[in-house]
Amino acid sequence: MQLKEYQQRALTEIRSYLEHLSAWRKKAGDNPDLEIDFPAKAWEKASIPHRYVPIKNGVGHPLPTFCLKVPTGGGKTLLAVKAIDLVNMIVSFR
Secondary structure: OOOOHHHHHHHHHHHHHHHHHHHHHHHHOOOOOOOOOHHHHHHHHHOOOOOOOOOEOOOOOEOOOOOOOOOOOOOHHHHHHHHHHHHHHHOOOO
16 A cells, blocks of 8 residues: 555654664663653654653653644554554564
8 A cells, every 4th residue: 555645754753753762762771760751852853843742651751652643534543553563663662
């Protein structure tokens, strides 16, 4: 299936964010004393033009997130599947 231009652009931005996210996560490591908001740093480095809203998980650690905002019929499900593929290929939180 041929992706539309805006879908390709969205996946390019997701890929960039995930690549930077993986790199910043490695820098942060498992050191609880090192307080790096690695998801926010990754967003900044990915140069995505939209605002990033940092959130924390239940124990106060940064939680990487992003939102796909696409009109009805724009292929959100397809983009979500492609994004999950990218997460599985790029990000390792083990």
